[in-house]
Amino acid sequence: MDTVRVLITGAGAPGIRGTLYSLKSNWDNRKITTIGVDMKGEVVGKYLCDRFYQVPPASSEEFIPTLLDICEREEVDVVLPQVTAELYPLARYKEDFEKIGTKVAVSGYEAIELANSKKELMKIAKKVGVPYPEFYVVRTWDELESSAEKLGFPFVVKPPVASGMRGFRIVYKNINRKEAFFKEKPDSSKVTMEELHNILGEEFPELLAMEYLPGREYSVDVLSSVDNVHVVVPRRRDTIRTGITFVGTVEKRDDLIEFSERLTLKIGLEYATGLQFKEDEEGIPKVIESNPRIQGTMVLSTVAGVNVIYGAVKLALGEELPEFRVRWGTRLLRFWGGVGVVDGEVFEI
Template identity: 45%
Template sequence: MSHTTPTHRHGNDNQITVLMTGAGAPGASGIIRSLRANGERDIRIVGTDVNPDAYGFALLDGGYTVPRGTDDGYIDRMVEIAAEVQPDVILPLTTAELQPLAEHKAAFDATVMVSDPTALELANDKGKLYEFLADHGFASAPRFQRVTSIDEFVETVEAFGYPEEPVCFKRPVASGMRGFRVLDERTDRLTQLLSEKPMNAVTTLDEVRPVLAGADPFPDLVVMEYLPGVEYSVDVLATGDDVHVVVPRSRSRTRAGISFEGTVEEDAELIREATDICRALGVEYNLNLQFKYDAEGTPRIIEINPRVSGTIIMCVGAGANLPYLGVKHALGEDLPPVDVQWGTRMVRHWDELFHSPDGETFRVDAETAGPWSLA
């Protein structure tokens, strides 16, 4: 894949500007810290978000509000912002913005860090992705069926072994576990009702059938085999024709699809499979592949997020600053070898950001037990 080397806006290789979308995304804080901790150059980071109170604005060098990526005015607004900010690269963090940015790369005088539209569409749509992987003989392709009616949905769920076995379904294009459910008749409904938080994704066919039957039109859904094994998140920096680095990490504890605990592991099978998939798709820049093991111990792909993942800072802590390496690739620079510290473990904790009545933004400092200003 050809790659054009841009001219740095500031006339100095050690000073670049990144326009980062999704300033309120859960992983924005870690990605901002990763870019700043590159050890090579100063980076000015300007952000955008649909929410004017997005927490990431307080961590950036400037910020702008934008329409949602699916809105008609999104690209026009981004072009307007880019003309003012003059970024060297544009780094999108949210799924809804990827396709419009990919289709309008030529509108920007900067490198947009997103795969070409064709590769992006395959990676983003789980139904098309599973079909592509199965057609190309990938062992990680899961058993699945795309359904377009309630009768087809029920028939497919039962064909996949329900109610004796759990079965999953999801929207083909979604993020953050939106639309994902596990149908499982073995669930103790009373325990789930009284002892578990209401965000649990496990339900039954009897509960979802009337909801889906009343949908007009019926939503596009993918029914998929249930995978009981360990889940892995694999971060990749792809270069279009090849792959520069692949970092698998276990997901020991998650909340709403976000990793809160895990370990960076040198899993040769996952590294090889992720590499081959990325080469076959022709994807580029940072992306994330989610795998889960089936009952026989074979890793099956759940989804691909063709963007920087929300927990990519876990790789940074293990010595692989993938967000910054992605920026270097976007700038057309040579990529250095990466020495991953396998076995690095991460535990994530919450942090708080405050807005005082007079408009000051601050955090509470543990050492002084008082606020310190970000302004």
Template identity: 40%
Template sequence: MGDVISVVVTGAGAPGIAGTIYSLNNNPDDMKFRIISTDVKSDPVGRYLASEFYTIPPPEDKEYIRCIKGIATKENARVIIPQTTREIVLLSQHLEEFREIDVSVMVSDYSSLKRANDKYLIIKECEKAEVPYPEYFLIDNENDFLSALDNLGYPDKKVIVKPRFSSGLRGLRIISNETLSMKEFLEEKPTGLNIDLDSILKIFRNGPFPEILVTEYLPGDEYSVDVFRNANGTVAIPRNRKDIRSGISFDTEIELRDDIIKYSVKLGESLDLKYCFGFQFKMDENNVPRILESNPRIQGTMVASTYAGFNMIYYSVKEALGNSVEISDIEICDNTHIKRYWGAIAIKDANYSGKI
């Protein structure tokens, strides 16, 4: 594997861009990559971490696919590595077009992504695969919304609402009847997730009522699971999200819980996802992990699994290049810890100058 392989990495402004590039450049086979990054914004941090950079239209633009194909052709790229939720379904619908120009796209098939990106269908998939999930209601009007709250024990219990289709924390709210104590007001940073019933009803009455998933509130620890799946099997690496800020793991620790591993393997197989992807679980009051959502792409802190001993970002690229990855005799270093901090890069005369 002595040749330098050109790859296109989208989402150059995504939180995980540095981790993705690190995983590519620090792989166990010493494969050399030339990284071309792209983003809808013209000056993301990933612009300065790659060999080349292109500004591209958003996936909703009819020119998006043509633009990505043009970049891949111009740069002789072998693999497209998408990092954003908005792109993956569209790219999965054009896989044959990319094959015609000898480019692999590191995404699962369209039918798998359609289910994995749908917060309602992912729960239905859990029902089928016997993976624990929270009590839920799918609603699209105010009467059903209020009925769902009542069935879930509100106002005595907190309730979660989130759009059926969204990514990250977009649209997620915790409906609570609790009031802040003086200690909480003075000492805790606001998360922006908590909302009272009157406030969310005002939002819903301000336009067409959206399709909303209403679920029970899960009070325990939250886990992200980095998953790799190919024809040889599945590797699932859970990590406890000890500190979450704006949806990003700032403190995460590998915790090889057998139950979460089992459920992640079952769900990955049921959805027929491939390459690397992720699930999120949260513990209920009995410490049972219940599904939150699926991330059928590279996760923002997936580099944690690279440090723990299994570089699934690189192995996914290797698979996309047509090289089968053996997953026997894998040793994962439990309790591997990743802590984010507020680093930065310096730019002089539009060129990368250093980092802190």
């Protein structure tokens, strides 16, 4: 089987090691040459990928021309994006990449817009019968206070479009800051209404005020074509730190599988994508987010027998997929590691 050359964006992303592991540990035993790119020059992917290039940010007019030049020079077969902001330009210019023989494993532009908007995601969930949290769109402090009365404390605020935990806050009626000072690690996600008012003021860009969900949280990995969901793998997020799963378990949840299939097909997502759900007080999982890209801990699905990341490469190349068998109960425990660089030598630790 021919060698495949894959360009991976966001080579400094937390999940880069898992993405590379998934590509190298593919079920075809195929040789994969990896070309990493990142807007920063000194990132871990620089030392883990076979090649590395520093590129302009996705907002730059030079981003796409630079990637096209790299793809042509390196004879790249498939582009795998890992950064949310890069999805839009890559989707818009997919045909330009195809002209030089490079496939871009990314959903269509409209699907990305829908998936990245939490407000639109909630509307789609309502249409297809998937549970979602109660929410209100707010643009002024008066509207936020009115929403708080309806939701009760605690409740959540977040921007309609954001990546990671940017803009995410859990709003409490009262917080014992002295007790938290001595017993908890610093956590900027917890605020009172007064503290939030000091941050936002009377008017602000559109926000969502949402129901707080106290139950277990799940990430769901999905491999799909525009009209066909090939496999769905729910992952329970047992321990989360700064938005990253540190302990996770692959769990067979028929409800999450069905909900994810409905949402994926309605949005029109393709390749390796993901959804996030959180349970309410009654244990009902409600959708809270969609990630139309490789998720940070997607490697757990690889270990469980479903290599979604390599599957995206296969789909981009127009190759057939096998019948997947999930090893339910597979767990991942993340630890701190790194790359040491001494006089040009690289050591993984």
